[in-house]
Amino acid sequence: MRRSRAFIPTTKEAPSDAVLASHIYLSRAGFIHQVASGLYSYMPLAKRVIKKIENIINEEMAKVGAEEVELSFVTPASLWQESGRIDKFGKELLRFKDRKENLFVLGPTHEEMMVDLVRNRITSYKQLPINLYQIKTKFRDEARPRFGLMRGREFIMKDGYSFHAYEEDLDREFSAMERAYKRILTRLGLDFRVVEADSGAIGGSGSKELMVLANSGEDTIAVCDKCEYGANIEAATRGAVEIPEAPEALFNKFQTSETSSIEDLAEFFKIDPYYTVKCVAKKLVFEEDSEVVLFFLRGSDNLQEVKALNATGALEITDVTAQELEELGLETGYIGPLDQDRAKHVIDSDLKNATNMVCGANEKDYHFVGVDLSIISEVAYFADISEVHEGDSCPHCDGKLSFTKGIEVGHIFKLGTTYSEALKAEFLDENGKAKPFIMGTYGMGVSRLVAAVIEQHHDDSGCIWTKETAPYMVNIMISNIKEVTQVELGEALYTRLIESGVETMLDDRKERFGFKMKDAELIGFPYTIIIGKELVNGNVQIFDRKTKEKISVDKNEIYEKIMELL
RNA sequence: CGGGGUGUAGCUCAGUAUGGUUAGAGUACCUGGUUUGGGACCAGGGGGCCGAAGGUUCGAGUCCUUUCACCCCGACCA
Numbered sequence: 001m002r003r004s005r006a007f008i009p010t011t012k013e014a015p016s017d018a019v020l021a022s023h024i025y026l027s028r029a030g031f032i033h034q035v036a037s038g039l040y041s042y043m044p045l046a047k048r049v050i051k052k053i054e055n056i057i058n059e060e061m062a063k064v065g066a067e068e069v070e071l072s073f074v075t076p077a078s079l080w081q082e083s084g085r086i087d088k089f090g091k092e093l094l095r096f097k098d099r100k101e102n103l104f105v106l107g108p109t110h111e112e113m114m115v116d117l118v119r120n121r122i123t124s125y126k127q128l129p130i131n132l133y134q135i136k137t138k139f140r141d142e143a144r145p146r147f148g149l150m151r152g153r154e155f156i157m158k159d160g161y162s163f164h165a166y167e168e169d170l171d172r173e174f175s176a177m178e179r180a181y182k183r184i185l186t187r188l189g190l191d192f193r194v195v196e197a198d199s200g201a202i203g204g205s206g207s208k209e210l211m212v213l214a215n216s217g218e219d220t221i222a223v224c225d226k227c228e229y230g231a232n233i234e235a236a237t238r239g240a241v242e243i244p245e246a247p248e249a250l251f252n253k254f255q256t257s258e259t260s261s262i263e264d265l266a267e268f269f270k271i272d273p274y275y276t277v278k279c280v281a282k283k284l285v286f287e288e289d290s291e292v293v294l295f296f297l298r299g300s301d302n303l304q305e306v307k308a309l310n311a312t313g314a315l316e317i318t319d320v321t322a323q324e325l326e327e328l329g330l331e332t333g334y335i336g337p338l339d340q341d342r343a344k345h346v347i348d349s350d351l352k353n354a355t356n357m358v359c360g361a362n363e364k365d366y367h368f369v370g371v372d373l374s375i376i377s378e379v380a381y382f383a384d385i386s387e388v389h390e391g392d393s394c395p396h397c398d399g400k401l402s403f404t405k406g407i408e409v410g411h412i413f414k415l416g417t418t419y420s421e422a423l424k425a426e427f428l429d430e431n432g433k434a435k436p437f438i439m440g441t442y443g444m445g446v447s448r449l450v451a452a453v454i455e456q457h458h459d460d461s462g463c464i465w466t467k468e469t470a471p472y473m474v475n476i477m478i479s480n481i482k483e484v485t486q487v488e489l490g491e492a493l494y495t496r497l498i499e500s501g502v503e504t505m506l507d508d509r510k511e512r513f514g515f516k517m518k519d520a521e522l523i524g525f526p527y528t529i530i531i532g533k534e535l536v537n538g539n540v541q542i543f544d545r546k547t548k549e550k551i552s553v554d555k556n557e558i559y560e561k562i563m564e565l566l
Numbered sequence: 567c568g569g570g571g572u573g574u575a576g577c578u579c580a581g582u583a584u585g586g587u588u589a590g591a592g593u594a595c596c597u598g599g600u601u602u603g604g605g606a607c608c609a610g611g612g613g614g615c616c617g618a619a620g621g622u623u624c625g626a627g628u629c630c631u632u633u634c635a636c637c638c639c640g641a642c643c644a
Contacts, residue, residue: 012593012605013578017637037636091567092643109644143567143642151643159644218643318641411644443644480602514604522605532603 001472003507007044010519020216022454023148025463029522031450038145038153040447045523048471048503049450050156054135056187056468057158057444060180066131066160071113073137077103079112083422087287088315092140106139111419111441114161118437119425125165128427128437129173133160135446149451150407151218160442163420165429170414170438174206177442181210181410188449189466190456193406195221195230197413198306207235207413210444211406214455221406222388226399234306237384238401239393247271248356249370256367260333262299265367269358273299277351277359277371279335281325281343284314292320292328294345296337296359297386301348304387311346311383336360336368337380347373349382407452408445415439463524464546470503473566475525477507477516479532486531489540489555493529496559502566521545527565529558 008030015034018024026032031046042050058068077095080086086093086105094106107113114132122130135158145153160177164170178194185192190212197209209232211221222236223229231237259265266273276299284293293312295303305317325332328342336359337347351357357371392401420426420436429435450469457464465471474497478490487508494506505525507516513532520528520543528543530550540558541550542565553561 009576009594010605011577016572016578019638034636089644090642111644138644140643144638144640146637157644316642408644413644441644482602512602512604512606514602514606516605517603518605530603534603 001505003475003505004509006505008523009043010522018148020147020150020451020455021458022150022216022451025454025458025522025524026148026451029463029524032149034148038142038151040149040152040154045471046450049453049465049469050446052469052471053188053446053449054158056184057135057446060184060187061133061160064131064176064180066133066162068134069117069132070134070136071107071110071117073107073139074104075107075110075113077105079116079423080105083112083419085112092142094139094141107136108138108140109157109443110134110136110159111161111415112423115419115423115425115437115439118163119420119423122163122437123427125427125429128163128165129169131160131162131173131177133158133442147216147218147451149447150216150455152447155448156446158442158444158446161415162440162442163437164440165427165435165438167438170416170440174412174414174440177412177440178208181412181442181444184444185210185212185409187468188453189468190409190449190452192409193221193223193230193404195223195232195406196235197232197411198234198310205414205416207411209406209408210410210412212409212449212452212456213404214407214452215405216455217405217407219406219408220403222390222392222401222403224394224397224399224401227394227397229394229396229399233387233403234304236388236401237395238388239395239398241393247275251368251370251372253361254367254369255365257365259367265358266299269369271358275299275357277337277357277373279337279360281320281330281335282308283318283320283324284309284312285316285318286314292324292343294330294335294337294340294343295348295385296345296351297348298350298354301350301386301389303385307383307385307387308346311385331360331362331364334360334362334364334366336362336371337373337376338362338368338371345381346385347376347380347382348386349384350386352377352382407448407455409449409452410442410444412440412442415441458524461518461548462522465524465526467526467566470524470526472503472505472525473527474502474562475505475507475520475523475528477520477528477530477532479513479516479530481508481510483535486535489535490531493531493558497562500563502563517543521548527562529562 010030011028014024014028018027030043033041035041097103138157139154142153145151162173192212195209195211197207220233222231259268262273262276262278265276277296278299280295280303283290309317330342351373353374355372358367358369359371361368390403417436426434426436453469454463476490476494478486497504526545530541538555539552540555541552543550
């Protein structure tokens with residue numbers, strides 16, 4: 001492509017709302033243009049990058065035997081009613097009616113559509129397994145779109161779905177897909193981590209997220225410093241702690257005025273908060289109603305709300321007001337798990353057999369000491385509801401957990417029969433018995449990957465595309481368009497590279513050296529061949545975007561040299 | 567959805583408290599000239615329903631009402 005003819009509107013200034021590097025540079029370098037909140041147009045450079053990523057995905061999907069399809073973007077709301085997700089998905093689903101007053105939604109994900117496509121077409125175990133995917137624009141009416149391509153309302157996603165007759169076959173496919181996803185991210189040149197995760201509103205198990213490591217990531221992930229373990233903070237667990245010697249005490253009720261906080265309580269008894277029981281009261285919203293639920297944890301721990309949701313099966317978790325607690329007869333600061341009959345409660349599994357604990361006596365100004373929680377271990381409801389801390393031990397080895405930020409670019413999980421049952425998608429097994437498909441689902445954010453690459457590969461001058469993602473590999477810069485010898489060499493080299501299949505840009509604009517260099521750095525071509533003042537000595541230079549180094553090359557060897565580098 | 571902010575040239579922003587020439591700057595764009603290794607310089611030029619609608623006034627970018635959009639913090643987010 002000739003730069004003089006290309007549509008690449010670069011600017012010196014970024015849109016005022018751009019915060020992330022990817023948003024700033026993709027805007028400034030003329031890749032994307034925002035048209036409305038969370039909606040972006042892709043200009044030629046972005047389109048090329050997207051195609052590259054799609055090609056890599058297609059290649060890797062072909063290797064594992066997945067087939068590409070394309071489902072309609074506008075989907076009938078009736079399918080969403082059938083699965084029951086029309087209410088669960090909420091306002092993120094953009095709904096509208098056609099001229100005949102039929103209700104439709106813009107697809108935010110395509111479980112229903114894919115199950116509908118397969119049901120009654122795949123009818124025998126002999127036809128299984130199959131794995132179908134598409135790369136398609138999705139729409140989620142996010143309450144608050146932000147960060148450019150990172151969290152748009154309209155975005156491109158690769159979504160795949162596999163159908164199986166047996167659990168073991170799903171397990172096999174799931175592993176194969178995990179490997180394929182890792183290969184994709186590796187080829188894209190990304191530093192990433194596969195972590196255990198919560199499966200969210202779609203439901204399912206064996207959930208894993210593929211996280212591109214970047215400080216700007218919206219997710220916090222806990223990773224082990226010794227083994228491969230990594231998990232989203234929403235799902236992270238920790239190894240059993242060596243229970244330190246508890247200060248022994250006989251069971252007793254103690255007057256503890258002015259100690260409604262864990263801090264005060266620990267100070268009062270001169271013990272570590274680890275030996276205290278804290279109560280976190282939350283209001284849980286269920287499909288029909290809502291109610292206050294008490295969560296008991298060690299004083300040293302914090303409630304992990306996603307875990308709390310999973311433990312209770314609620315849809316949403318919100319704060320409670322002091323008034324609501326009062327109405328239930330709960331004494332703030334002195335709520336304890338013993339004889340707790342005022343509200344439903346969940347106790348952190350870490351407390352299951354804890355002894356010598358201090359907890360609220362459900363009476364103002366009184367706490368129990370020397371509490372042995374094992375006495376209620378048979379009757380109370382225990383679940384993992386605490387959030388791991390940095391420095392906690394790894395659940396799989398003797399390493400320590402540390403936190404890092406990640407961008408969720410992929411999410412794979414085992415759906416099981418949730419959707420096939422809801423949509424009555426069944427096949428006949430060897431015994432002629434009808435069974436729902438066992439499904440897996442595999443998502444990867446294509447447009448988000450474009451942003452993720454830049455989040456991980458940029459500097460103060462702009463984008464630094466990796467070899468597999470670069471919109472053009474080589475930029476030939478003719479320093480002074482009035483110098484005939486420079487133009488001649490540039491044109492000849494351009495033609496030769498194009499003929500060799502190299503994606504090449506020829507900067508043939510009548511601009512000054514500095515202007516063109518800044519522009520090339522902003523766009524981020526991996527290599528720029530500078531044909532300039534050294535040509536009188538028979539030399540040109542290769543500028544490496546990543547290192548910003550320029551190396552001189554004899555003009556007669558430049559073709560071979562650049563081909564070597566690619 | 568709660569709280570806050572901003573809408574003026576393609577982009578970044580002045581001007582609005584106290585209404586009053588033809589609405590400004592930088593950048594980008596066009597023409598001519600000089601320049602040619604790190605976003606040049608000089609001269610000239612084009613570009614605006616001052617987010618929209620209504621109102622107050624002799625007069626509104628500026629005051630009032632309504633509305634829309636966008637952004638930030640939070641809630642939410644397969």
